[in-house]
Amino acid sequence: MDTKERILKTALELYNSQGVNTITSRHIAAKMGISPGNLHYHFKHTDEIIKTLYDRLSADFDVIVASVEALEEVDLPMIRSFVITSLELGYKYRFIFLHFVEIGLRIPAVKKDYAALTQRREKEFLSIFEKLKASGVFRPDLPEEVLKAFVTQIFIVGDFWLSNNELTLKLKGSKAIAHYSDIFSSMFYPYLTPAAMQLAKGNE
Amino acid sequence: MDTKERILKTALELYNSQGVNTITSRHIAAKMGISPGNLHYHFKHTDEIIKTLYDRLSADFDVIVASVEALEEVDLPMIRSFVITSLELGYKYRFIFLHFVEIGLRIPAVKKDYAALTQRREKEFLSIFEKLKASGVFRPDLPEEVLKAFVTQIFIVGDFWLSNNELTLKLKGSKAIAHYSDIFSSMFYPYLTPAAMQLAKGNE
DNA sequence: TTAAATTTAGAACAAATGTACTAATTATTT
DNA sequence: AAATAATTAGTACATTTGTTCTAAATTTAA
Numbered sequence: 122m123d124t125k126e127r128i129l130k131t132a133l134e135l136y137n138s139q140g141v142n143t144i145t146s147r148h149i150a151a152k153m154g155i156s157p158g159n160l161h162y163h164f165k166h167t168d169e170i171i172k173t174l175y176d177r178l179s180a181d182f183d184v185i186v187a188s189v190e191a192l193e194e195v196d197l198p199m200i201r202s203f204v205i206t207s208l209e210l211g212y213k214y215r216f217i218f219l220h221f222v223e224i225g226l227r228i229p230a231v232k233k234d235y236a237a238l239t240q241r242r243e244k245e246f247l248s249i250f251e252k253l254k255a256s257g258v259f260r261p262d263l264p265e266e267v268l269k270a271f272v273t274q275i276f277i278v279g280d281f282w283l284s285n286n287e288l289t290l291k292l293k294g295s296k297a298i299a300h301y302s303d304i305f306s307s308m309f310y311p312y313l314t315p316a317a318m319q320l321a322k323g324n325e
Numbered sequence: 326m327d328t329k330e331r332i333l334k335t336a337l338e339l340y341n342s343q344g345v346n347t348i349t350s351r352h353i354a355a356k357m358g359i360s361p362g363n364l365h366y367h368f369k370h371t372d373e374i375i376k377t378l379y380d381r382l383s384a385d386f387d388v389i390v391a392s393v394e395a396l397e398e399v400d401l402p403m404i405r406s407f408v409i410t411s412l413e414l415g416y417k418y419r420f421i422f423l424h425f426v427e428i429g430l431r432i433p434a435v436k437k438d439y440a441a442l443t444q445r446r447e448k449e450f451l452s453i454f455e456k457l458k459a460s461g462v463f464r465p466d467l468p469e470e471v472l473k474a475f476v477t478q479i480f481i482v483g484d485f486w487l488s489n490n491e492l493t494l495k496l497k498g499s500k501a502i503a504h505y506s507d508i509f510s511s512m513f514y515p516y517l518t519p520a521a522m523q524l525a526k527g528n529e
Numbered sequence: 530t531t532a533a534a535t536t537t538a539g540a541a542c543a544a545a546t547g548t549a550c551t552a553a554t555t556a557t558t559t
Numbered sequence: 560a561a562a563t564a565a566t567t568a569g570t571a572c573a574t575t576t577g578t579t580c581t582a583a584a585t586t587t588a589a
Contacts, residue, residue, distance in 0.1 A: 124536080124537090140426075140427070140430050142346060142427060142430075143430070145575080145576060145577080146576080146577065146578085147575085147576075147577085155537075155538085156537065156538040156539060157538090157539085157577085157578085158537070158538060158539065158540090158578090158579085158580085158581095159536070159537050159538065161577080161578060161579080162535090162536065162537075163536090165578085166577080166578085167576095167577070167578090219426045220426065220427065221488060221492060222344075222423045222424065222488050222491050222492065223344070223346060223424065223427060225491065225492055226344050226346075226347070232492060235492050235493075236492065236493050239492075239493050260515070263514075263515065264514075266511060267511045267514045267515065269511075270507070270508045270510075270511030270512060270514075271511070271512075273489070273508050274478065274482060274508070274512060276489065277481060277482050277485055277486060277489045278478060278481050278482070280485070280488075280489065280492075281481055281484070281485040281488065281489075282481060284425060284426050284484075284485065285477070285480065285481045285484065285485075287426050287429065288425060288426065288429055288436060288439050288440065288443075288484075289439075289440050289443050303474070304474045304477050304478070306474075307470060307471045307473075307474030307475070308474060308475075308478055310467075310468075310471045310474075311464070311467065311471065311515035311516050312515050328566080328567090349545080349546060349547080350546080350547070350548085351545085351546070351547085359567075359568085360567065360568040360569060360570095361547090361548080361568090361569085362548090362549085362550085362551095362567070362568060362569065362570085363566070363567045363568065365547080365548060365549080366565090366566065366567070367566090369548080370547080370548085371546095371547070371548090
């Protein structure tokens with residue numbers, strides 16, 4: 122693995138375990154056993170390391186969403202596996218979510234990118250919900266506005282479940298993912314038709 | 326107003342507008358026109374300023390929750406006014422929510438306090454939901470576990486709506502509160518009985 | 530094999546930060 | 560009025576940080 126890639130890997134580890142504000146370029150270099158000068162040869166500015174990691178998270182998540190969007194019909198087990206895959210990705214890059222506002226402030230490009238992304242995602246999610254309505258999974262009596270609010274809820278919980286975990290239960294790895302994917306599943310419950318509810322109960 | 330109080334007021338202003346990581350004790354002193362030495366006479370450590378502000382937020386929120394808990398019967402308009410009051414308080418101390426994980430890392434007492442608080446609040450909220458079930462506002466067919474997940478959802482959205490706003494819409498003041506209180510109202514919608522739904526529709 | 534390019538180490542710099550220290554000023558008490 | 564306590568300004572210090580610079584070492588190309 123070349124140095125640039127090793128820097129990214131080490132940075133991710135350190136940021137995830139110690140937070141984005143306590144870790145400096147010197148820490149990363151020290152942990153790798155290279156000089157600060159060398160690190161700054163590969164990344165002139167420390168923020169570029171963070172930006173690169175954010176871009177990778179963003180690209181990886183794009184792939185996940187695209188795979189769901191491509192489906193003709195969406196059902197609950199698919200949603201559940203989508204949720205788990207997303208949470209796993211989030212956990213991998215958890216420092217970004219734990220310090221989202223900080224990072225957005227430090228690196229305006231991240232903020233801009235995320236704001237644009239959200240608008241796109243909102244439409245994508247609403248279209249998935251329409252599919253769920255059409256296939257009798259979602260209740261037909263929910264006003265557009267309620268579904269829109271549900272999308273925002275999902276974004277907020279999706280972006281900040283890691284922060285909630287950090288401040289309360291502090292679950293690690295697969296335990297965290299299991300716990301919060303249950304919460305996600307429960308979030309969907311009141312939106313389901315009685316038939317879908319029965320199915321959901323059985324699958325848990 | 327004595328100096329100590331002025332420090333807290335100025336710190337809150339600066340933290341809210343510039344973030345907790347960019348503002349230092351020197352910035353606060355400069356903005357007030359006092360010396361750094363004077364500031365550190367009143368607060369030996371900068372973190373004490375943040376801790377004091379957190380304690381005030383916590384105490385203020387206690388009052389709000391207690392006033393709801395004291396009610397014999399809870400209905401939707403009361404919930405709505407509870408939501409608005411809470412969001413207003415959150416907005417006042419928004420820097421805390423925008424940097425919750427940071428602050429928890431910097432000041433372990435905050436993290437401890439919040440973790441304990443959450444456990445208490447979970448019970449309080451569940452008991453409010455039981456009241457809502459009893460008075461025919463909440464659907465009777467919701468499993469305990471779904472209600473528990475709803476409480477967590479409310480906590481996450483309640484703690485991070487400001488971060489979401491910061492990263493996307495960037496609404497200011499009453500506009501932010503209006504928008505996110507609508508989202509909170511919509512969150513409740515699928516949990517309501519048909520009768521309560523009708524009432525809710527009329528009130529908007 | 531020699532020349533050129535890339536990569537690396539290590540030192541050095543300037544700015545910022547938290548906070549301690551000292552002395553002066555102001556307020557309070559006796 | 561004198562003595563004591565509280566408050567304030569201003570300076571100073573040690574540490575940290577991001578980054579730059581220089582020169583050495585290593586790799587690649589010719």
